[in-house]
Amino acid sequence: MxxxxxxxxxxxxxxxxxxxxxxxxxxxxxxxxxxxxxxxxxxxxxxxxxxxxxxxxxxxxxxxxxCVTSAEAVLVSLQSHAEVLRALDAGPGLDLSSRPTNSSSCSSHVPPPLLYVASISPQARANLAATCGPGVTEQQAGFMLEHLFSGPSGLRAGGAYNNGFTWMVDTNAARDATLVLGADEVLSAPSSVGAAKPRPLLTSSCPGWVCYAEKTHPHVLGCLSKVKSPQALTGTLFKTTLSRMLNISADRIWHVAVMPCFDKKLEASREELMDGAWDDTKSSAGSKGVRDVDCVITSKEVLMLAESRGIDFFSLPKTSLEEQRMPFPDPILDRFFFPLSQLRHRTRPPAAAGSSGGNLYFILQSVLAQNPGATLHTVRGRNIDVVEYAIIADGEETPLFKAARYYGFRNIQNLVRRLRPARPSRLPGGRPIGSARRGGASGAGAGLDFAYVEVMACPGGCTNGGGQVKADDEIILARRQADSRAEANGAKLGPLEQKAWLADIDEAYFSADEDDITGNVTAEDQNGALYGDEVDGISPSYVRNTLTHWARITGISLDKLVYTTYREVVSxxxxxxxxxxxxxxxxxxxxxxxxxxxxxxxx
Known part of the structure; x- marks a missing residue:
């Protein structure tokens, strides 16, 4: 172990x-x-x-x-906080005050300087906020991470070359894009609204679920959404834009992502998410290229990273480093990544959206926006992690749109069984065996009339990821000895205490600070609020225009940038x-x- x-x-x-x-x-x-x-x-x-x-x-x-428990050590040995320190100490960082080029004046023994960038998920920030204790918000935890990765009192204060991260972005920027792209994918599909959809579209942002499908249920791969996850899309945004605008190769941009889940390390290693997928010069040469996300560390490993450099994470400032931030090379993408100087987070999802990014919730809100007067009906399944939704137009009985949420592998097993293709009977004239008998039709998923299903491996969603700091971790027990839910002797906490701890993380994830939005907010800062088509605080037109601009400045087809593929894995x-x-x-x-x-x- x-x-x-x-x-x-x-x-x-x-x-x-x-x-x-x-x-x-x-x-x-x-x-x-x-x-x-x-x-x-x-x-x-x-x-x-x-x-x-x-x-x-x-x-x-x-x-x-x-596989997770026996091979996790291999994963962490290749992607861990130690790898972050190794990369920072590999050589002098890239100095953007001079004009960087691909031509290297260094000797063959000196590696070319790297540009260090980072992306942080909101679930990791919420977990670290709960770890810091009562009164610390997710936004403040994000500021502490800024100081750790980019500030003078963080990683820059030590190491062989005093390197730090030039840009640190919120993955919620890419989340906005994945929500819009995901909604377009669902609502543009035939029979997605107004009739039953024989093969529902399935969320693909959870790598544990994707790996499970690729290895054990290849029949569902055709149902997986092709849109990249926020982590993957952020990596592609970084490497394509910076390599083009700074005239440096993608392998000189080193990107670390802070995520709540160990499985995200696996996602970063996928061949489909390397620059060979979007760089024609490498794909034509048969090269897989370099990763869009070079390393993934979890919330728990952030504390190990700080400790390795002798930094007390909990004493880091809780104020923004915004005034010291270097502008992103492209002003339009700068506003996309950093929408306000005072507001560092995008629109916060309501509790109904769940803690996994709100893919399903945004699609439901999009359908409701397109059908004024329609109402949303919710039916809870056999447990809290299974919920079914139906949107019904006023005066109608047949739903316009049906969707569902399946969290946790036990529930996922039931889902994939219902999606399994029917097998023909061996008896002459016999009825098909499998899902077709239940649905009365033929084909995979005939027993399901959902247009979309949000699938996540972790019960309760991404705030409950395996890489998060847990209620019974030593750091929590040491910091909360006076709390009635913590045992000073380090005894194993019960399910109720674990549930209360997860509630603390969810509260940090969903809660907004009253002073989050301050100062003069312009139409540009509001990310296109004047487009007039906002859905749950996100303007699809603004997002689409930004993505189109991104494709134009990189000279790469948007389909290559935002979509990915899956393949059957025969172990x-x-x-x-x-x-x-x-x-x-x-x-x-x-x-x-x-x-x-x-x-x-x-x-």
């Missing part, structure tokens, strides 16, 4: 299959009766479980708790004939343990 993630942190994941963990932990063979109840198989049945080899990579290691774990797998048996396990030992983890 890694030193940062334990099995206790994973509260709702599918039990591992023997093929996933046996080569690593060298467990004895289990009798058939003792196999895990929820073992993960592909749709075409179980694969060979005589696992004598193991080759774990970043693109084939998640989707069940066995070779547990197969002795895995092509290219030269490490077998104990050698493979030893190789993985060696990787894990780089960060002091292991099993």
């Amino acid at each position: 890694s030193a940062i993630l334990s099995a206790d942190d994973l509260n709702d994941f599918i039990s591992p299959g023997v093929a996933c963990i046996k080569p690593v932990e060298t467990l004895p063979a289990l009798p058939q009766s003792a196999l895990p109840e929820h073992e993960v198989f592909r749709d075409d049945g179980p694969t060979n479980t005589a696992a004598d080899t193991a080759q774990i990579s970043l693109t084939d290691c998640l989707a069940c708790s066995g 070779e774990v547990g197969k002795s004939t895995a092509p290219g797998n030269k490490k077998k048996g104990a050698d493979a396990a030893e190789h993985v343990v060696q990787l894990a030992s780089k960060i002091g983890g292991g099993w």
Whole structure:
């Protein structure tokens, strides 16, 4: 196990299959009766479980708790706070006061200077605000992060070259774009409004869910939204714009993202999210290129990053560094990333939007805006993480639009079963077997009449991500010894205390400060409020115009910039004939343990 993630942190994941963990932990063979109840198989049945080899990579290691817990140390060893420090100490940073070019005057022994940029998710800020204690807002936690990454009292105060991050942006900027693009994708689809949609569009911003679908349920890949997640879109925005406008190659821009989830490390490593996907010179040469997001660290690792440099995160100033910020090279994108000098966050979503970005909520509000007089009806499912929605026009009985929310892997399993294609009967004239019998139609998803389903792996949403600081972490117990919910002796807290802690994070996530909006607010600062088409505080016209401008200044097709693809992943774990797998048996396990030992983890 890694030193940062334990099995206790994973509260709702599918039990591992023997093929996933046996080569690593060298467990004895289990009798058939003792196999895990929820073992993960592909749709075409179980694969060979005589696992004598193991080759774990970043693109084939998640989707069940066995993979998360046994390979997480490998993930963190490649993307961790230590990697951030290594990158900062790799050489002198890029000096933007001089005109940077791709031509290098450095010797072959000196690496070219890097430009360091960072993006922060609102869920991570909310978690750190709750960690700081009562009275600290999400906005203030964001200011503390600014000082850590960019301020003179943060990372710049130490290291070999006193490097820091030139720009640190809120991923809510890209979130606005993904919400608009996602709504366009859903509402432009045939039969999305006014009739049942046989194949609902599924959210794709959760990498744990995407990996699970790619490995075990390839039949749903055609239903996944093609829009990039806010993390991925921010990375593409950074690397395309800065490389073009500063005339430097993408590999000289080093981007770290602070996220609530370990699975986001996996997303950053996807081949589809490397610059080979948008740089024609690299794709034509057969190169995958460099990542749009070079490293992902979690909220918990932020505290480890500060501690590694001897910085007390909780004593960092809670005021903005706005006056010291260098303007982004393009003024239109500067206003997009930094909409107000006083307001550092976009429109805050209501509690009804959930803590995962509000994809479903924005689509529902878009449909309601297009159909005046229509009403939204909500039906809770078998548990709090399953909710169904229907928009019904005035005087009508048939819904105009139906959607749903499925959070947590146990609920996701039920969803993918209902989306499974019907299998033809082996009997002559027999009825199809599977979802078609329930829906009375044919094809995948025939039993579902939703146009859109928001799917997230974590119960409760992204504020409950595995990389967040938890209620029973030592840092929380040490800072809240006087609190009735904390045990000074470090005892394991119960479910009620954990639930109360998550409520504190959600409160920080949803709450807005009264002084967030101050000063003279212009129409430009309001991100196109005068466009007259705002939906939930976001102007789709403003967002579309900004994206069009982005594509124009980079000279890249917008489709390449904002959309991604998915592919079926056939895991070779547990197969002795895995092509290219030269490490077998104990050698493979030893190789993985060696990787894990780089960060002091292991099993």
